[in-house]
Structure formats: C-alpha cells, structure tokens
Amino acid sequence: MTERTIIRNAHIVxxxxxxxxxxxxxxxxxxxxxxxxxxGAVPSEWSQPARxxxxxxxxxxxAHGHVVxxxxxxxxxxxxxxxxxxxxxxxILFDWLTALYxxxxxxxxxxxxxxxxGAIAVAARSGCSxxxxxxxxxxxGAGDILGxxxxxxxxxxxxxxxxxxxxxxxxSAGGLPPDFAVETIDAILSASDLAIDRYHDASPGAMTQVxxxxxxxxxxxxxxxxxxxxxxxxxxxxLHTHGSETVxxxxxxxxxxxxxxxxxxxxxxxxxxxxxxxxxxxxDEHAIGRFAATGTSVAHCPSSNARLAAGIAPVPAMLDxxxxxxxxxxxxxxxxxxxLGSEIRMAVLMNRLGSGADRMTGRxxxxxxxxxxxxxxxxxxxxGSLEVGKLADVAVWKVDGVEHAGILDPVAALTLGAQPPLAxxxxxxxxxxxxxxxxxxxxxxxxxxxxxxxxxLRLR
Numbered sequence: 001m002t003e004r005t006i007i008r009n010a011h012i013v014x015x016x017x018x019x020x021x022x023x024x025x026x027x028x029x030x031x032x033x034x035x036x037x038x039x040g041a042v043p044s045e046w047s048q049p050a051r052x053x054x055x056x057x058x059x060x061x062x063a064h065g066h067v068v069x070x071x072x073x074x075x076x077x078x079x080x081x082x083x084x085x086x087x088x089x090x091x092i093l094f095d096w097l098t099a100l101y102x103x104x105x106x107x108x109x110x111x112x113x114x115x116x117x118g119a120i121a122v123a124a125r126s127g128c129s130x131x132x133x134x135x136x137x138x139x140x141g142a143g144d145i146l147g148x149x150x151x152x153x154x155x156x157x158x159x160x161x162x163x164x165x166x167x168x169x170x171x172s173a174g175g176l177p178p179d180f181a182v183e184t185i186d187a188i189l190s191a192s193d194l195a196i197d198r199y200h201d202a203s204p205g206a207m208t209q210v211x212x213x214x215x216x217x218x219x220x221x222x223x224x225x226x227x228x229x230x231x232x233x234x235x236x237x238x239l240h241t242h243g244s245e246t247v248x249x250x251x252x253x254x255x256x257x258x259x260x261x262x263x264x265x266x267x268x269x270x271x272x273x274x275x276x277x278x279x280x281x282x283x284d285e286h287a288i289g290r291f292a293a294t295g296t297s298v299a300h301c302p303s304s305n306a307r308l309a310a311g312i313a314p315v316p317a318m319l320d321x322x323x324x325x326x327x328x329x330x331x332x333x334x335x336x337x338x339x340l341g342s343e344i345r346m347a348v349l350m351n352r353l354g355s356g357a358d359r360m361t362g363r364x365x366x367x368x369x370x371x372x373x374x375x376x377x378x379x380x381x382x383x384g385s386l387e388v389g390k391l392a393d394v395a396v397w398k399v400d401g402v403e404h405a406g407i408l409d410p411v412a413a414l415t416l417g418a419q420p421p422l423a424x425x426x427x428x429x430x431x432x433x434x435x436x437x438x439x440x441x442x443x444x445x446x447x448x449x450x451x452x453x454x455x456x457l458r459l460r
Contacts, residue, residue: 001054001055001056001057002030002031002057003030003031003056003057003059003429004029004030004046004056004057004059005028005058005059005060005392005426006026006027006028006029006042006046006047006058006059006060007027007028007029007061007063007068007394007396008025008026008041008042008061008063009024009026009062009064010024010025010026010027010063010064010066010067010068010396011023011024011025011066011067011068011399011410011411012025012026012027012037012068012386013067013068013069013366013386013411014070014385014386014387015069015070015366015367015371015384015386016386016387019363021411022037022039022040023039024039024040025037025039025040025068026038026040026042027068027386027394028042028046029392029394029426029429030056030429031392031428031429032391032392032429033389033390033392033429034386034389034390034391034392034394035388036388037386037387037388047060061396063396063423064400065398065399065400066396066397066398066399066400066423067397067399067410067411067414067420068386068394068395068396068397069127069366069370069394069395069397069414070129070371070383070384070393070394070395071127071128071129071130071370071383071393071394071395071425071426071427072126072127072128072129072327072340072341072344072369072370072373072395073128073129073130073132073326073327073369073370073372073374073383074123074128074130074131074132074327074328074329074340074373075132075161075276075278075297075326075328075373075376075377076132076240076301076326076328076329076330077119077123077131077132077133077134077328077329077330077331077332078133078134078135078330078331078332078333079112079115079116079119079120079131079133079135079149079152080104080107080112080115080116080135080137080145080149080331081104081115081331081332081333081334082115082116082118082119082122082332082338082450083107083114083118083450083453083454083457084100084103084104084332084333084454084457085332085333085336086336087100087103087333088100088333091308092246092248092308092309092310093245093246093248093308093310094176094248096333096334097176097177098176100333101177101178101181102178103458104137104181105137105178105180105181106139106457106460107137107139107142107145107457108139108141108142108143108145109142109143109144109145109147109148110453111453111456111457112145112148112149113148113149113151113152114449114450114452114453115450115453115454116133116149116152116153117152117155117156117441117446117449118338118446118447118449118450119332119338120152120153120156120158121156121438121441121443121446122337122339123158123329123338123340124156124157124158124425124432124433124438125339125422125433125436125437125438126339126340126341126342126419126422127340127341127395127422127425128158128340128341129158129159129383129393129395129425129426129427129432130158130159130161130373130374130377130379130383130393131153131158131159131160131161132160132161132163132240132299132328132373132376132377133149133160133161133162133163134165134213134240134242134278135149135162135163135164135165136163136165136166136167136213136214136215137181138183138191146162146164146195146198146210147198147199149162150162150199150208153207153208154207154208155440156432156438156440156441157427157430157432157439158427158432159206159207159208159383159393159427160207160208161208161209161210161211161377162195162199162208162209162210162211163210163211163212163213163240164188164191164195164196164211164212164213165212165213165214165215165240166183166188166192166213166214166215166220166224166228167182167183167214167215167219167220168182168183168184168185168188168214168220169218169219169220169221169224170182173221175219175220176218176219176252185221185223185224185227188228189227192212192228192231192232193231195210196210196235196237200235200237202236204382205382205391205428207428209237209238209377210237211232211239211240212228212229212231212237212239212240213239213240213241214228214241215241215242216241216243216245216249217241217242217243217249217252217253217257217264217265218249218252218253222268225241225268225270226268226269229268229269229270230269232274233274238275238276238377238378239270239272239274239275239276240275240276240277240278241265241270241277241278242277242278242279243262243265243278243279243280244260244261244262244277244279244280244281244283244287245278245279245280245281245282245305246281246282246308246310246311247311249261260284260287261282262283262286262287262290262291263287265277266290266294271290271294271296272294272295272296273295273296274378275294275296275297276296276297276298276299276326276377277297277298277299278298278299278301278328278330279298279299279300279301279305279310279313279330280300280318281305281310281311281312281313282311283313283314283318285317288317288318288321288323289321291318291321291323292318292322292323295324296323297323297324297325297326297375297376298313298315298318298323298324298325298326299325299326299327299328299376300315300325300326300327300328300347300368301327301328301329301330301335301343302327302343302346302347302349302350302351303329303335303337303342303343303346304328304329304331304335305350306350307334308334312350312351312353312354313350313354314354314355315347315351315355315360315368316351316354316355316359316360317355319364324372324375324376325368325376326368326369326372326373326374326375326376326377327340327343327344327347327365327368327369327372327373328340328343339419341414341422342419343369344362344365344368344369344414345365345414345415345416345417345419347360347365347368347369348360348365348415348416351365361415362411362412362414362415363411363415365415366411366414366415370384370385371384371385372384392426392427392428393426393427393428394424394425394426395422395424395425395426396422396423396424396425397413397414397420397421397422397423398420398421398422398423399413399414401420401421403417403418403420404417404418421435421436422436423435423436
C-alpha cells in the first residue's frame, strides 16, 4: 500500500527553474516521490482518493506558520573532525593543519564512526538531507574508515556522498603533511577501487555514492592527481579536491609548479563537469572563466573561510559567469557549529561584505544550498527542488515562533534571521528529524559516544 504524506497550509519554496513560491500551498508525497505541489487547498484527488485496493494510507501535516524547502545539501565536510573541535582556534590554514595532522594520524574506524555520527546528527538537525564528506586520512591498520562513515549516515537516515580521499606528498618531498600521514600511490589507488566496489551505488535514488578526492595541491603529487582522475572516470564516479583556498596555497603552487592552483589542476585534467572543488576563495577572472567553460563546480564554505581567515570567495562573480556553486560546512575543526542551515545566512552576509548588498540575495543563497548542491554532486534530476517526480527530501521550518513571528518575508527567517526550528526533515519521504529531534537515533547516546571518542583520541 502506498504511504501518502500531504503537507498543507505552508509557504512552499520550490527552488524550481521558475523560482515558484506558494504562500499558502501544499506538497503531496507518495512513498519516496513528490507527486503534486501547488497553491491553495489540496485538490480532492489527492486528499480523498477513490476507495479501492490501491487506496493510499494518508498522513496529513498541517504546516501553517511554516516554510517548506527542499532538504539542504552539504557539498563539503570532514566528518571525522567532529572529534577535534576547538583546537588551533586562532590559526590560519597551514598552521592549523600542522597542529592537527598528528592528532588525525591516530584515528581509526571506530573513532571516525563516532565522530561522523555526531557531525551528521547536527547537520540533519539543521535541515541537511544529503551530506558530502571528504575523508583523506587513512592511518595504517585503522580498519574500514569509509565503512564507519557509511554506517553513521545510515543510522541517521541521510544521503551520503563519501569520498575516498588521499595524501601522498609528505614533508620530506616538499608537501605540507608530515610523512607519517601520507600513503603510497599504489595503496591509494587500490583502496579507491575497493571503496567504489563496496559503497558506490549508481542507481537512481541512491543513498550512498562515492567520489575520489586527492586532498589538495600541497599534499598530493601530480601523479596521484592524474591517476585518480583516470580511475574515477574509468569507474564513472565524480572527483573532488580543495582548490585556491588561501594565499599561502597560491604561493606554494607558484613556487613549486610555476602555475596558479587552477592552471596546475587544469593541466592535470582536474577541471570538468565531473569535478567539484572546495573553497575557491582566490579564483581570479581567468580561473572563474575556466571553471565556467569546463563545468567545474564549487563548494562554498563561508564560515570555515572566515574561521581560518582565508578570505571571501568571489561567489557573485562565479554565479554571474555560470559556475555552479553549492554550500558546505567544511570540517567541524574549522567550523565548530557543523550546521548547514546557518551557512545560508553566512553566505548572504559574507558575499555582501565582499561584493555589495545587491550582489547576494537570500533566495540565491538558499538555491546554492539546495539546487546548487544537487548540481554540484550530480544529482540535479533527483533532489534539490520540490517538483513532481523528484525524491521527497523535504525540510519544514517553523517560522511562527517568537524568533520570527510577524516577519514580512518568511523566507528571510531562514536566510537572514536566526535559524528557524526544524519541524520536520524527510529523506525519501521518511522522517529523520521531527520537532528538532532525530527519529532514528538516540541523541544522548551519540553525544556520549562523541565525548568518549574525543577523549580517547586526545589520550592517543
């Protein structure tokens, strides 16, 4: 029997191509798929179907005083870093990494799963239905780290885009990471192939997909970048890395390769419609043009960029050029809040500070957090907007409480105000958050596990 969910009396923000909004609208979901969305009362064909053996079981959600959006899509995170929040609080990126590499070299699958559970729980409670994770630290003997991350996402109930990241350029060879934190190319490529076999689901509606993600120009060799791109494309998975995050990275690339990060990565086949890069704070006009021409996407992480004093990414210029931009939390060790919902507001404020008040609207930032993320991860036909035929990843935000009651524009409650309470988060039509609390996992148990794992890592 079909399970039908009807959300009615809500302000519906579809984020479709026409930017349709319905101030008093409805959304109808059959099992995992959106089957109707529109303005006004729910048509009787959906609310009172003909009675026969196929009659759906109907749940009605009265969402008066609520804004309904697509579930938010996090395009860049380092979930394991939930265990190392609060370190190197006043450092820039290179100093921050140098301080944390030794600690990260002590992780194992058990600790990573505990940290990922905490990070994913907080992301889900901030409206995030899809999490993109970049994991690049794989100590010898640490066990199945990616498997732990997959288990954590499954426990909470969100979609996961996991990456098999990597580092092979140690300090003795001119890289930033210490030698004990890197792997050999052969080991990385073998593990990457195995990760795709084990965890990548290429079918429609997939809950878990895998990408390959050499970490950054200052922590990997050109050979690893080239071989990883070849493997990823042969296996049909996407590619991810950090790019142009800091002025120090620019200086490193110019000194070592005689090229900007974008020029260097393009030379190695790392621009294209199957590639997304995190940060891109220091893209110049030429680089933005190359991203646009090649279809390369960007994960914009405004809070982390501010935390590490990396700068303000030229997002309005990217969007003007036609670059796809999604939002990301980045690692919780450089964005201790871990909330994707609050990144919408931060994206508005940071980009207005960098480019002017008329250069970043709240709805543009919301689009980055939804359809922008879907396009970045190659899922635009399935998620990212509230349209008939798409998967029912839906966030319902309460905006009639004391924080937002009386606000002129209810969407501004989400994009400019305090983050609204999350009344409901559906993934595939199934509630994973209700009234701000997880439905499939015990938050108290998760909190205790995070505290245990963080303490164990410190002792190591």
